Amino acid sequence: MQAAVLTRPMEMVMKTLPVPRPKSDEVLVKVMAVGVCGSDVHYYEHGRIGRYVVESPIILGHECAGVVADVGDEVKRFLPGDRVAIEPGVACGMCPACKQGRYNLCPDVQFLATPPVDGAFVQYISIRQDNVFAIPPQLSFEEAALVEPFSVGLQAAGRSVIKPGDTIAIMGMGPVGLLAVVAAKAHGAKTIIVTDLEPVRLNAAMLLGASYALNVSNQDAVEAIHRLTDGIGVDVAWETAGNPRALQAALASVRRGGKMAIVGLPAQDDIALNVPGIVDNEVDIYGIFRYANTYPRGIEFLSSGIADVRSLITDRYPLSQAQQAMERARTNKSGSLKVMVYPNGEPV
Incomplete structure (x- = not known):
């Protein structure tokens, strides 16, 4: 089979x-x-994300879906020809977090x-059956490949307990x-x-169901959010950009007794952060790391x-x-939303 291998930063070869x-x-x-994720671009450009360092050639890509080609002897849930989405993190199943x-949060997850x-x-990948979903x-x-980044939003919704009727601010309109x-x-x-800063992303957000889209290059997001909420603030704010100013704006946008989820990873x-404000307003803050138990709902x-x-x-x-594809995702943030790679030819 063919595989695209990152041999060093900014260099990929077919093997x-x-x-x-x-x-x-x-x-x-x-x-x-396979969808190109921001983490893929970061490894491609810099060779590392925090403590995760590319020390030898590696194959990127984790937002993926395809067709079952073969199954192991113990697999009963799938047959060749089944259409599936793949959850990319294989956990140990035995540690306290898994239990x-x-x-x-499994410390031994293979992601x-x-x-x-x-x-x-790659053209073919083998993965444990409990990470595969019809x-x-x-x-x-x-769309099935997009269940992976969609799952991050589902995790944020679950952790910050979004309820019908809530008002929410989401800072950063990248794919996540x-x-x-x-x-x-x-x-x-x-x-x-x-x-967001980019009109193409703000327009896309409105098409997906956003009520208001604020371009922070020409207006103050916090002031606008308070104006739109009659000075109260939102029930929940999610920071998805990994940007310090966006994180501070998210916190300042939350009402008294509201909630904030930190999704983006800053450099x-x-x-x-305004700690006295967090205390005085009794703001709940949630960290969001990937997701768990989201794929069935995401597919639905x-x-x-x-x-x-x-x-x-x-x-x-x-x-x-x-x-x-990586270069397109890296350099065309004002025009590209999600870049997709087709290892076995684009579906008709």
Whole structure:
């Protein structure tokens, strides 16, 4: 099979590798669509994210879906030909975090495209059967790949307990932020206020269900949010950009007794926050790391047609042009939303 391999920062090469043989509890998937994630771009450009360092050639890509090609001897839930989405984090199942159902915090998780684990820019991938989920006919492979970033929004909605009728501000309209709009909508948020610098992303957010889109290049987001909420502030704010100023704005936008979820990972460790304000207003703050137990709901929501998430796919590349796909995602933030790679040819 063909694989796109990151050999060093800013350099990807095509290599021929053996098709993996599934273990007894694994499913071999013919990969049909892989979304380019911001983390992929970061590894491609810098060779590291925090403590995760690319020390040897690695295959990127973790937002993926495809068709079952083979199954191990113990696999009973799938047959060759089944259409599936892949959850990319294989947890140990035995540690305290896994036992509590918070397997996203498993210290031994093997997450696709996180060093040293290879990812999905390949034609075939083998993965444990409990990380594979059937998708219905109406869900395209591209939409099924988007269940992965959508799951981050579902995790934020669950942790910060979004309720029908809530007002929410979402800071940052990258792909995760855009899909977080859909997650907030799915949980019944009545008013969804979004912020970003790029008009193309703000327009996309409105198409997905946002109520108001604020361009922070020409207006103060906090002032606008308080104006839109009659001076009260929002019930919940999510920061999805990993930007210190956006994080501070999110906190300042929350009403007394409200909640804030931190989704984006900033480059620096220390960020000044208004601690007296957090205490005085009794703001609940939640950290969001990936997701757990979200894939069945994610597939159900996106299959329902709640939003046209296919509109997010702006760029399409074959596997042989994986480096061009990475460059597109890296350099075209004012035009591209989600870049998609097709390891086995674009579906008709």
